[in-house]
Amino acid sequence: MGKKPFVRSREPVMAALIICTALSSGVSALVKKDDIESSLNVIQEVSAQSLGSLCVTEQFRSLTVPIDTLRFESARQKADLAATLLQDLGVAHHNGLQDAISKNILVSDPAVLAARVLAINATNGQLINCAWWQKQGLEMGGPKKVPETVMEAGRRPSADYPWYEDADSSPGLRSPKFIESPPNVSYRGWWTYPYYSCSARRWLMSYSVPIPPPGRRGLKGFLSLDVDISHLQVDQCESGPLTPTNALSIFHGSHKCHNLTTECIFKSAAQVPSWSRGRYECRCRDGYFSTHHGGVFNGTLVEVAWEEHVENSSDTWETIFQCQACAPGCHFCTDPSPCLATFHWPFRITLLSISIFCVFCTLVLNCFMFKHRKLKVFKVASPIFLSITLLGCAFMYLEMGAIFPVLDTYFCIATKWTRHLGFCVTYTALLMKTWRVSLTYRVKSAHKVKLTDKQLLQWMVPILLIMLIYLGTWTLSDTPTAEEIMDNKGLRFKQCVYNWWDHSLAIGEVLFLAWGIRVCYNVRNAESLYNEARLISYAIYNIAIVNILMIAFHLFIFPRAGPDIKYFLGFVRTQLSTTTTIALVFGPKIIRVLSGQGDQWDNRARSRGVTASFSLNGIGLVPEDTPDLFQENEELKEEIQKLAAQIEFMKIVHMEINNRHVKPKAGGYFTTLNTPLAVQSPLAKQLGGKPGEEL
Template sequence: MKPVAKHKLKITMVMTRLEIEELESSLRLVHAVATGATGALCVTHHYGRLRAPLHTTRWDSIRARADLSAHILHQLGLEKDVSQGLVMGSVDRTVGSRALALRSDGAVNSAVVWERFGAEPVPVMSPPAEKPPDPEYVSAHESESLRSPKFMPSPPGTAMEGWWTYPYYSCEAKRWLLSYTVPVSSIRGLKGVVSLDIDISSLEINQCESEIAEENHNQIYSFHGTHKCPNETTYCEYKPNRAVSTRHSGWARGSYTCKCRPGFYSLQHPEGFNGSLVEVAYQEYEENNVEDWSEPYECARCQPGCDTCRGPEPISLLVISVSCAVMTVLLTIYTRHHRRVKVFRVASPVFLSITLLGCAIMYMEMAAIFPVLDRYSCIATKWTRHMGVSLTYRVKSAHKLKLTDKQLLQWMAPILLIMLVYLGTWTLSAPPDAEVITDNKGLKFKQCSYNWWDHSLAIGEILFLLWGVRVCYRVRHAESLYNEAKLISFAIYNIFTVLRVVRGTGDTWDSRARARGVTASSSLNGIGLVPDDPPDLFQENEQLKEEVQKLAAQIEFMKIVQMEMNNRHLRPKPGGYFSANTAIPQSPMHSKTVNISQENTDWVGPV
């Protein structure tokens, strides 16, 4: 069932369909008067009548005075002095009075009209008319007793000699009025009518439900419960227009706000929906049969377990967490797909994949508490958090700078085994439960309980990370192929440079750079503060290998020379390389030595 159908069903429990249509028509008239769209109304009619009864007990004194005046007129006839005294003796809310003498055929024989424009009532010339265009006039053809549907039903158990009209808007007076009409008994074949006009422009239209009638003495009860708020997700809150310094400001359609019920929220309209807009949407629905007219004015339901909420913030956190986990998995796939790239191969694709897998498991901690936080969700939260930490920040020692994948997996196995044993023991012995917590602002939420198992594991993880910091400190001077330490330093420098620019201090430069003779532009650009780029490590290693090979050849040559020189068991050849007259031996890599060795290929000495 649509919200509008349920809304109408609730109203029809106390009123008929015809009464609902009459109230809606009355609300349209109120809206037309409030917006100044009374051109057609005031051209064809002199007044616009509402089909909305109201309580009249507040004007019992005026009604009693009118009844008394009717008796006086019956005894004395239609005299002007009596009518004037009637108006002058009334309260200020009485803005007009009239006495009509009707013939037997219902036509007006004579009329005396008084109106109050200021403090004193003044007579008004009423043009003769057989049927005056007044809401209180009833001809004899319409009703012999002058009682007609133009008047409100009299309250049961109330003795009144006259009748109250429905509220109506007077185009001439530009006010909302209520008239009390009293018939005068026949005098010399004439029937008389005495009526009083009361200004009710100070009343208010409250379309919200009202349970305490005593506090709403200034409101028209007929309009209670005629709001258009979707009752399933919102409720009506009356918003009076008393602060508006205009005439009959309380006579306005949609003077309410549709606010979300407990357990519902609205991001676009956290303070509620304007009742005037809701009324316009409902009128368009009735005239054009627009589907789902109430959908923009409905509130969304909070998450299960939330009595009140202001938005889907937890859902946003879940979306962010799951998105990060998905991106981490995609990075893992990308790393494995490009594992032959040099930068990935040097850093070990297995090492990177395990780190990213640990990050993804930690991100899934947020997903473990949705949609309902219970014991099993808390257990999943603990496992995802601590297993992710073990995979991401695992470290054991720094014996080697170059670790193989097999060694990495072997060293990681004891860490994971210890964590599995600890978490398994924790889950079996004292599993965590969800507990309800209320903050100082009244916000209620669930949180997994904490005990000494959590504290012990947290301390162990801190010590674990401190050990990793120690390992990082020990290998701080180790050379790396891509010099990550330098790139990290550049990143930190760029972050602080951006912060200086954001803070408005980017045009200043360090006094230490000035002392070193570095210009401001050079300092800001990093020139002079950052050391020169180190040479390529791969090229240096190749050069080092060549130097080591040369040194090994020279050492081998010197060993041979020392063994053959001054050896009494060997007879040197005259003019040979090892003879006494031979110059200082040269390196085998020397050009002359190479030539000599090529010329003297045979040994002619004694064996």
């Protein structure tokens, strides 16, 4: 019975709101913003005690923004219950009931400051009775009944009261004094907008419930209660995890900080009134700085500067209270000083161009070797292993391209793969050739050890497979990333992370280098055609020394070097290890080919007793499936010549010892100076003569 007028009066208002929102949401949002600004101005006047006409000619000042009333749901339910009780029992015959309800039911709620029940004549509108109780505070002993003289005798309450609206002019009690109820909820009464009461010196909200008479005549009632909301806080910052639980959400986002460069920080200081404007600080965001006020601006000053900005009377809001962007890459800064290390791009491009040129040269060299692969100088050195060596060198050169730009995850992956895989391919190919020489050189039996390229590849493939599995597992399980480090000037730049994957692989490579050095040491006295074994040993020694020195440079001499210095050290390491290896292994061969001696045997090595058999077996040939008859004939001829020379030598020496008067025969064994097997007579040695001279 009492709910129908409320619902009936609410429908047109809700319909109007829906239509207004559908037609122009931007206009409604603008109006709401204006309402918030006007409400903030009222709050500022009250908090600054610049009340003007307030509390002089008027005792109340209402805001135009609603607040959440669900926190006062208990008080509202008590008011609805009391209104229902008074409506059922009647207001006219239960004068004492009004006092009991006001004092014991309504004012007893902790949130309620005052409660009143009015009995009004439904015919002439005269005030018959008023039960008004007000809480004076715990120190005053509880609620106190306000004298009825607060209202003029026989007259209805003044329309200036925020909690009262004449039911004759507004039957549904829907006036600008009251806010909309939550959607899908039917209240018996209406909540007022927040208002400041001069008598109470507090911010209040009132809940008013009309009590219709049983018929057309009789007494109609009016119940109202005041809720103290002074403890709520006006938080103008955005809602976040640090937002107080008692903050008024309607004012969120109404601060005047520059959202792009500063952030709003709510101040919950006890000395600052809860209801005050500018109760926040504007702090420079990460990556921004200000030379004014240490980058922390008082919200009250920002509000004043904003008003001057709107009035075009000052540019303080734009110049003083706006932070500036830090230098690129700075997370925190207090001035425009740089935080990132600068890259000297022309210098880096020059080094990269040299490395790319070296890659191109390795490809050209590979094609050159393939074209002349049948020449003895390349054939005895195993062309397949020479090609693998060049492939590994190309990978090592490509590392300079991987570490050229500002490093990220993808370039760090490329860095790890090019560095370690290139080293493994190059070093393993050289080591396999040297290991074959070592095995052949150390054979002490008459049986000749035969290690073909195919057999060496079978040993090389597992080593490369282990490296591939390790790098693949590393990439998938713990993908290499870039981290920021500082140089000696405190400037940051990115470098690939070094963790236990790098350390484990470094230990394995050091052990691998140690084994290679041991193999090279074992073949230090071995003779080979074109001095192949010794040059490869020098290359392996060089790789080990360069890598150890570069590690020492990075860890001890330049631990906090800048990006350009580190790039230069990487270039030096690549050139000293890779380019030197190519020069040692391929330089003499290319010189012999260009001078037209690529298909001639190394007579100097063969004069020291290095046969084609030893050289071809030790240094390696292309894998053989069928015996090479020409090779076998050459080996047999050499062995027969050696044996014949030794027999002749022993026979002549024996004859000269027993017949000292016999002179060497002209054109004999001891006078053939141009043959590689020519020797001097022992008797001639004793007399100091030359071969062929008469004794």
